[in-house]
Amino acid sequence: QVQLVESGGGSVQAGGSVTLSCVASESPFSFEAIGWYRQGSATQRELVAEFSDGGREKYGNSVKGRFIISRDHAKNTVYLQMSSLKPEDTDVYYCYAKRSFYNMVMERVDRTEYWGKGTLVTVSS
Numbered sequence: 001q002v003q004l005v006e007s008g009g010g011s012v013q014a015g016g017s018v019t020l021s022c023v024a025s026e027s028p029f030s031f032e033a034i035g036w037y038r039q040g041s042a043t044q045r046e047l048v049a050e051f052s053d054g055g056r057e058k059y060g061n062s063v064k065g066r067f068i069i070s071r072d073h074a075k076n077t078v079y080l081q082m083s084s085l086k087p088e089d090t091d092v093y094y095c096y097a098k099r100s101f102y103n104m105v106m107e108r109v110d111r112t113e114y115w116g117k118g119t120l121v122t123v124s125s
Contacts, residue, residue, distance in 0.1 A: 002099075004095040004097060006020060009093065017081070017082060017083040020079065020095075023075070023077050029049070029071070032100050035095075040091065041092075049069035050069065051069065067081065068081040087123050089123050090120065
């Protein structure tokens with residue numbers, strides 16, 4: 001069972017920086033996609049940053065130029081460096097990973113998603 005454990009959340013003033021860490025039970029390079037989402041609305045989580053499509057970095061529009069995602073194979077860890085933080089960045093941040101595999105019985109590609117429990121980042125003005 002894949003486990004993802006986030007850390008690094010807390011309170012910070014607007015304009016400040018925070019780095020989140022996500023320790024995975026397997027190498028972050030073993031997943032089809034791995035990265036960070038935040039809760040956003042009550043019904044849908046929004047992409048913050050992820051590695052996907054063969055290792056490409058993808059960022060949500062609201063964080064481009066301010067956040068940087070990175071990963072360390074030796075430590076099984078994915079990081080999210082958050083800078084120039086704004087009050088609207090306040091949210092619960094979740095580590096996320098996705099893996100696809102071929103289901104021979106159903107003759108189709110199935111995907112499994114894994115989520116951490118989340119870490120709260122609060123940005124005060």
